[in-house]
Amino acid sequence: MNKTTGKERILTAVLWIWVCAGLAAYLYQFAGIAGSIFTKLGLA
Amino acid sequence: MAVVVLVMQILACLGLGTLLLRALKVDGDLATAEHLGLAFACGFGILGWLVFPIGVWAGLADGWLWGLLAAGALGLLLFPRRPIQPLGRLDAVGWGLVVVLAVSMAFDLMEGLSPPADADSLAYQFNIPKQFIAQGRVRFIPRPLDGAVPLLIQMTYIPALALGGERALTLWAMVSGWAPAFLLFVLARRYLSLNWSLTLALVFLTTPAVVYGGGTGQVEVKMALFVLASTWAVVRAVETGRTAYAVAAGLGAGFYVGAKYMGLLFAAAAGLMVLWHRRWPALSIAFGLALLAAGFQWYAWNWLHTGDPLFPKFYQWIGRDGLAEWTKAHDLIYTEIFFRQERGVPRNLLWFFLYPFKATLDPLLVFDSGRVGLGPYGLLLLPFALLGAWKFRARLRRSPLLVVAAIAALYYTALFFTGPSQRVRHLVPVLPLFLICITAAAQRFTAGTPMGRPLIAAALLTIGLQISGQGLFSANNLEFVLTGEDRQSYLRRNVLKYEAAAWINANLAKTDRIVVNERQLFYYLDVPYFFASPFAQALVDVSAAVDDPRRLYRQLADQGITHLFLPVREEAGGGVYSAPYGLLDRAGCLEVMKEFELPVFASRTLSTLSGSRVKARILRLKAPSCLE
Secondary structure (H helix, E strand, C coil): CCCCCHHHHHHHHHHHHHHHHHHHHHHHCCHHHHHHHHHHCCCC | CHHHHHHHHHHHHHHHHHHHHHHHCCCCCCCHHHHHHHHHHHHHHHHHHHHHHHHHHHCCCHHHHHHHHHHHHHHHHHCCCCCCCCCCCCCHHHHHHHHHHHHHHHHHHHHHCCCCCCHHHHHHHCHHHHHHHHHCCCCCCCCCCCCCCCCHHHHHHHHHHHHHHHHHHHHHHHHHHHHHHHHHHHHHCCCCCHHHHHHHHHHHHHCHHHHHHHCCCCCHHHHHHHHHHHHHHHHHHHHHCCHHHHHHHHHHHHHHHHHCCCHHHHHHHHHHHHCCCCCHHHHHHHHHHHHHHHHCHHHHHHHHHHCCCCCCCCHHHHCCCCCCCCCHHHHHHHHHHHHHHCCCCCCCHHHHHHHHHHHHHCCCHHHCCCCCCCCCHHHHHHHHHHHHHHHCHHHHCCCHHHHHHHHHHHHHHHHHHHCCCCCHHHHHHHHHHHHHHHHHHHHHHHCCCCCHHHHHHHHHHHHHHHHHHHHHHHHHHHHHHHHCCCHHHHHHHHCCCHHHHHHHHHHCCCCCCEEECCHHHHHHCCCCEECCCCCCCCCCCCCCCCCCHHHHHHHHHHCCCCEEEEECCCCCCCCCCCCCHHHHHHCCCEEEEEEEEEECCCCCCCHHHHCCEEEEEEEEECCHHHHC
């Protein structure tokens, strides 16, 4: 791997934030059915 | 016997595809795995294409079907005898991906070993082949939306069901759902490493929409085979200018056209890309003729019987008068209502860009993407892919992936602005193209930089999340297979209102005919039934405006109706049954034979989502004297 530049570090951080935020946003829509999953697994 | 038929059908597809690839002389530079994947895709289309004329003219006798499978399998004699080219050496990550892939396929196998429970499959995808087999031949079904439609893929279900029974049918649905993932994997190897290609196959196979539809009779996942084969051939046609590739591309697109009306949009997208080469006149003629040959059957069939090849799209203008099952006056009202229901957001430029985000993050019910959408992979990889496309924009102009991306983009554009429905499942056939393009762009952008880590995390998190969802989806099937649960109990748990079908089969005779508006019961009904939805027929006017019980009675009697299965309304004030059946009740023409309290669930997987119960009754239609 080549030496990391400052620009790459910033971009990497932004991409990490995007991945985490994107996944959280995707999962958020299932909040309504999360209870149902818990019930199915016997955890509610 | 089910496994023998399954194996024969796989061999027949491989053989028929091998014959085609050899006949076109496009198999020379294919690696062994590419040859297998493409041969299966082509053979799958050819098998469906051949069953239709056999079913229309010769009949669906076992001898014809065995003969077809055996003759098709003979094509494997032409399989190139070259040393097998390995796809690469697996490292630890690769082995890990293979293990997860095996788990995913094991989940699929559980579905393949369970009785069918998907509503659309029971309504028509599996039910129509079952009807054709019972009738001994393919007959026209004068019903819009799920009867008089392209049925090329459903034709491949006929040999499986007729020769191997239901188990062969569900296993065939499983295998033909796996095949696109395999073809995606081998074609992705042209642009990606072994591990990334495996990742793509895994992302595709565990995508919620693929998990939901891949092992059922639904055709969207299976149509990805035609899309991949056709796109591969378009790319090769543009690279080489060879007419044979344009023919292969046209055949692939034509099979998609023969499998669903939406295939016409794909054919337009792929056809436009053929124009990319300076030999475009010859290539486009070859593409067009092949497209016509592969896709014309069901459109000619519709035209012959209704006057409208795309029934009921143009029925109002070019359809034949005098079709009792679907009159023009009826069409004017119900086709418009139906398609209006299928659109959730306006068809404008703003929503053209916003729709994928809305469908992924905040889906409307009509998108059908809440639990069975396209997953988070596209969303998570978006900035990586855009940055990659920008960084390598100069190289992109000469990349074959530009053709792939253009086909996917053109299809999405055509579907969004002209398609009849905004359900995300209609995007599933081109999902593999999208996956290859964004992954290649993202991977090239991050190669050799620390940005590769969030990319890998995005892929692994997607797979982890999706396979967890698949595990949850498969719980029902696991329970059936591993606990030895009996079939009736499984069906009661998984098919809405199945108990009524069991009662109808046990208590009504083959000479009876019952009105059933619960489509998911059709496959399991052994007695004649009549689907009285106004979206399916015009023979019995069941609109709320009907006010003459005699007319309603006469129309039902003309269809030979002896019984009705109707929900019981709970609201105060109104009749017990929804309009117009309340008219017959008030006239004293309905006798209650059985009352049920049936569980209602919005999801088979998460049946606790709505655990209510509804009342429904089996009613006997009394003699005409009830109206005197």
